[in-house]
Amino acid sequence: MTAKMMGPIRATTHRFALGEAEVTTILDGVHQREGINPPFATDMSDEQIATTAAANNLPSHGFEHTYTPVVVNTGKELVLFDTGFGAGGRDSHAGLLRQRLAEVGYAPEDIDVVAFTHCHPDHISGVMEGDAPAFPNARYAIGRKEFDTWKSGYGIPAQRAQNRELFVKLIPPLADRMTFLEDGDSVVPGLTAEAAFGHSLGHMMFRLESAGKSLLIWGDVTNHYVFSLQHPESTVAFDDDKDAAKATRIRVLDMVANDGLLVAGHHMPFPSLGYVERSGGSYRWVPATYQLRV
Numbered sequence: 001m002t003a004k005m006m007g008p009i010r011a012t013t014h015r016f017a018l019g020e021a022e023v024t025t026i027l028d029g030v031h032q033r034e035g036i037n038p039p040f041a042t043d044m045s046d047e048q049i050a051t052t053a054a055a056n057n058l059p060s061h062g063f064e065h066t067y068t069p070v071v072v073n074t075g076k077e078l079v080l081f082d083t084g085f086g087a088g089g090r091d092s093h094a095g096l097l098r099q100r101l102a103e104v105g106y107a108p109e110d111i112d113v114v115a116f117t118h119c120h121p122d123h124i125s126g127v128m129e130g131d132a133p134a135f136p137n138a139r140y141a142i143g144r145k146e147f148d149t150w151k152s153g154y155g156i157p158a159q160r161a162q163n164r165e166l167f168v169k170l171i172p173p174l175a176d177r178m179t180f181l182e183d184g185d186s187v188v189p190g191l192t193a194e195a196a197f198g199h200s201l202g203h204m205m206f207r208l209e210s211a212g213k214s215l216l217i218w219g220d221v222t223n224h225y226v227f228s229l230q231h232p233e234s235t236v237a238f239d240d241d242k243d244a245a246k247a248t249r250i251r252v253l254d255m256v257a258n259d260g261l262l263v264a265g266h267h268m269p270f271p272s273l274g275y276v277e278r279s280g281g282s283y284r285w286v287p288a289t290y291q292l293r294v
């Protein structure tokens with residue numbers, strides 16, 4: 001008998017214990033995009049890009065962009081980091097966070113806090129479901145500078161005009177349930193916000209600490225696991241303040257490599273968990289494996 005072809009299958013949810021906390025990463029969706037430059041490596045030649053891609057067993061004609069919100073159960077509160085594309089993404093292989101939350105045992109009503117790394121569409125669109133808050137019992141946490149710059153529009157690049165409209169529609173109406181974070185502020189006990197400005201003007205990352213273990217939820221400090229780490233100095237079209245984004249990328253990569261920190265990266269390959277090691281004068285993404293279980 002000839003077995004029939006079943007089509008590809010991939011993991012879309014992942015959970016592990018970190019100290020006394022539980023961390024679940026959930027794939028909101030996947031987009032395949034043409035080309036590497038842009039958005040990445042805008043100062044590299046086609047030949048350099050092809051060489052880097054081939055050295056990492058990747059094609060150079062395009063890439064897969066994955067979107068991975070994170071849920072942390074601190075033992076006291078359930079915190080969701082970023083909300084994916086929401087309903088607007090569901091006709092294009094994204095916006096699946098809500099469905100997949102149910103698959104891992106959480107109802108939207110269970111989320112106590114929604115924390116935003118920043119306000120690009122893949123991070124905020126899922127905060128509403130139709131006309132109602134998607135996580136009806138949640139309060140919100142966002143960087144003060146991130147909120148203020150999108151609200152005023154000051155310094156927001158022209159390519160983000162539509163994004164700003166989306167922000168104005170979705171986020172300020174929730175402000176009465178929102179905490180505005182400065183560098184070093186606590187979101188809930190064990191979760192600290194850290195400034196990581198550049199990818200967006202007020203981009204934040206979050207450090208979870210539980211029973212001696214740490215996880216850095218770095219949002220979009222890097223957007224490609226090869227090009228952003230092996231060429232962190234390259235200009236990225238996605239970055240709203242390109243010089244600040246480069247400086248932040250290099251600072252955070254250096255810190256993570258020095259400290260051996262575990263990272264959850266929104267656009268790192270699913271389950272989006274790994275480490276950074278120094279390699280050839282820059283850095284390399286090392287996916288997490290059984291060290292999270294053993």
Ligand SMILES: [Zn+2]
Nearest residue numbers: 120122220266
């Ligand atoms: Zn993003």
